[in-house]
Amino acid sequence: MDRDTTLARYDRQLRRDARPDGPGVRVEHTGPVVRQTGPAHAWNGVLWSGLDGLDAAAVDAVVTDQIHHYTQHDLPFEWKAYGHDAPADLPQRLLAAGFAPDGEETLMAAETGRLDLDVVLPDGVELLPVTDEAGVRMVVEVHDRAFGGDSSRMGRHLLDRLAADPDTVAAVVALADGEPVSAARLDLVPGTDFAGLYGGGTVEGWRGRGLYRALVAHRTRLAAAHGHRYVHVDAAPTSRPILHRLGFTTLTTTTPYVYTPAGDVRSVS
Template identity: 60%
Template sequence: MDHAAVLELFDRDMREGAQPDGPGAVVERAGGVVRQAGSEQGWNGVLWSRLSGLAEADVDAVITEQVRYFAGLGRDFEWKLYGHDRPADLGRRLRAAGFTPEPEETLMIAECGELSLDAEPPEGIELRPVTDRAGVDLMVDVHEHAFGTDSSRLRHQLLAQLDADPDTVVAVVALAGDMPVSSARMELTPGARFAGLWGGGTVPAWRGRGIYRALVAHRARIAAARGYRYLQVDASDQSRPILDRLGFAALTTTTPYVYAPR
């Protein structure tokens, strides 16, 4: 895989050419940025920017305009900054404007045809598709226990997607008997070449048994069957070694810069 060419393709397909990630969301291209305005419970933020070559004052003016725009909507929002974005000091400028960086992750990409997709769940684990409210409840329960965060936004997003356009999301929960122990989802953007793997998490007592690996392989098989060429993951330090072994390549970093009006 030509890393530079694939990263350029990812920027073009999934950032500059971004599509709304769910019902009610709108993607706008204005003032050198591509941004999404969603509902209060949806994702709001800047996906891509073309700021290289601008004077410093002009870069700061673009940042200020995004703050003004989302404040006008009454929304917290995220500027999704990638390691190759320019100018090189954009992160510093975002912090100076009042943004708070969250933990850095690694953008990892693999070609579906190059992956080892034979990983099966360990004995006693069933992978169950999430297709209704009961399944979403199971998935949200795992997410909250695995990550220790409130998952009301995830619940809202999944229910809306399953109701409006179920072909754009694949969600799955891993069960040990009746107990949900791991879950994950995959976002499928119509016409794109990349399928996005998101939210893979396992409750602490069940980690290290190969469930996460099986969930990646399960979603990868579905993506390949639906004609997607690449898989994309924003990988944490915990998931990156597993993805390395499966055949994913690290192409750059990504850091969410969050702005919450005071």
């Protein structure tokens, strides 16, 4: 897989030409920025910013415009900055404007037809497709236990998407003797080469037993069946070595910079 070619396709198809990822959500092209705005439980933020060539004052003005847009709707939001984005000092400018950085992740991708998908589940574990509210509750339970915090907003957005357009999202829960112990989501973007792997989480006590690999393989098979050439993932440091062994290639880094309106303690998921 050619890294530069794949990254350019990713930028064009999923960032510059992004489409809404759920009901009640709109994607807006305003000046050099592509952003998504929706309900409070949806993902709100900047997907793309073509700031290359702008002087410092112009960059700061674009950042201020985005803050004004989301704060007038009382929405916390992310500016999703990638390691190859311009200008090079964009992270410092976001920090100066009041954004807080979340953990850096690694954008990785693989061709669906080239991955080793022959992964065996541990004894007593079965995969359950998530199609209804009961399944979404299990996803939320796993994420709360695996990552800490409150994943209810993510669950509400997932339920909205399953109800409105089930062909654009798939979720799966791993059950061990009926108990949900791992869960993950697949975002399918019709008309693009890419499908996204999100939210792969496993509860303590079941980590290191192959469930993460099994969920990656399961979702990759679904992506291939829907005609997607690539799967991509924002990998945490703990996931990166596993994905490398499976055949994923590092494209760049990505860091969410989060802006929270004064007095608003909601997190952006």
